[in-house]
């Protein structure tokens with residue numbers, strides 16, 4: 187990996203402002219999912235090191251939480267600037283360890299940095315209240331204070347943005363943080379730590395614990411009473427387990443979990459726009475995003491035209507290494523992910539789906555899957571109930587608005603949904619009827635730092651980004667100030 191600044195490629199974990207090995211000396215490799223090449227090794231930390239990271243965050247908390255918000259803001263802004271200054275290197279690191287096309291990786295660095303900038307500003311506006319008192323001799327106020335030490339556990343699919351989307355509001359609020367990144371993508375997390383140190387964050391404020399044993403480290407992060415909040419992004423199954431583990435110490439939780447996004451195209455939709463929206467929603471990051479179109483519902487009246495247009499677009503997608511010019515679809519993250527996608531396509535075909543494009547492994551590399559278009563999909567198929575998390579677009583035909591709302595909501599998940607149509611009355615009806623945390627209307631791309639990102643039902647709770655994101659890291663303290671008698675002589 188030819189970095190302009192090789193110091194961004196770290197081989198140690200970051201705890202209390204120090205680059206540390208595992209106590210055992212153990213390390214685990216990080217692989218390029220396209221080539222299989224080993225990019226480097228990072229320490230395989232366990233419970234003892236994690237407890238020390240929590241201790242460091244706890245020790246740093248008093249000074250950090252009482253530091254003026256403007257000073258915290260300045261450091262976040264400096265960190266933001268450093269991400270931009272090193273965008274090409276960070277993107278190359280990301281593409282190398284996660285596989286996404288370089289253009290998408292650059293976009294993610296910018297997206298991830300935007301949370302640092304956004305919360306540098308939001309953190310200066312953690313306002314309290316002065317409330318008209320219920321008694322003449324008392325005064326009532328509220329103040330907002332940092333929740334405490336935060337643990338963040340993050341996924342591999344957006345290895346920078348999923349960290350900054352948590353760490354930015356946490357630090358802005360005055361919290362200190364211990365991050366456990368995914369074992370597939372620790373290098374981006376460690377590069378973030380390197381730039382945080384460069385920005386001047388004090389020791390212990392931001393810590394990164396790398397491990398190949400997430401259960402062991404997670405057990406500490408969910409049971410240590412010094413940790414007052416857990417912010418998790420990942421699968422719903424893991425989120426449920428972490429929620430159970432956190433109950434004993436009653437931690438505050440933010441859970442950004444799995445999705446199963448319906449993408450609905452009504453008869454009056456702009457077909458070209460709808461197909462463009464479906465393509466960006468479905469195939470971004472090779473279909474490995476939590477808000478990907480997972481079920482594409484097309485109304486009968488324009489079914490043939492939409493399918494023909496989708497076919498034309500999917501056929502143009504190029505599979506290859508993320509660093510290669512023109513690559514649209516990179517590798518899946520690992521063998522388990524590839525086999526899951528294969529199994530879901532096989533299940534769909536067995537239950538009546540028709541493969542009109544793709545439908546198998548790509549010969550580009552061992553972990554690559556062909557951009558796939560399936561027709562005649564139906565609700566009995568696994569892909570109608572679970573995230574595909576791969577470059578596979580199943581198309582379902584529907585006739586009425588009531589039918590498609592029922593189908594779209596028939597899932598335990600509720601993260602993102604999308605629909606295309608032009609009838610204003612129907613837009614309101616459908617937007618309100620869809621049981622999702624986020625709804626894209628005539629767009630397939632909704633993720634931005636200025637809007638509240640999060641789900642309902644088994645996609646989790648809490649909101650990241652927007653004016654709401656800071657509240658997840660604050661507590662509201664009520665002050666009742668009595669004994670204020672009438673004025674003196």
Ligand SMILES: NC(=O)c1ccc[n+]([C@@H]2O[C@H](COP(=O)([O-])OP(=O)(O)OC[C@H]3O[C@@H](n4cnc5c(N)ncnc54)[C@H](O)[C@@H]3O)[C@@H](O)[C@H]2O)c1
Pocket residue numbers: 339340341342343344348366367368369400401402403404405419420421422424425427428441442443444445475476477573601
């Ligand atoms: N809602 C969102 O914002 C969002 C964003 C990205 C990804 N996701 C979801 O994440 C999933 C894909 O990511 P993934 O495969 O990394 O998910 P995952 O749940 O397997 O892993 C996510 C993180 O949790 C850790 N982890 C796994 N099991 C653990 C345990 N028992 N204890 C402690 N930590 C544990 C992993 O090491 C990783 O760091 C998909 O379901 C996707 O929808 C959701």
Ligand SMILES: O=C[C@H](O)CS(=O)(=O)O
Pocket residue numbers: 343344474475476477633639
């Ligand atoms: O996987 C879903 C993440 O939240 C990525 S994004 O916010 O949709 O870009």
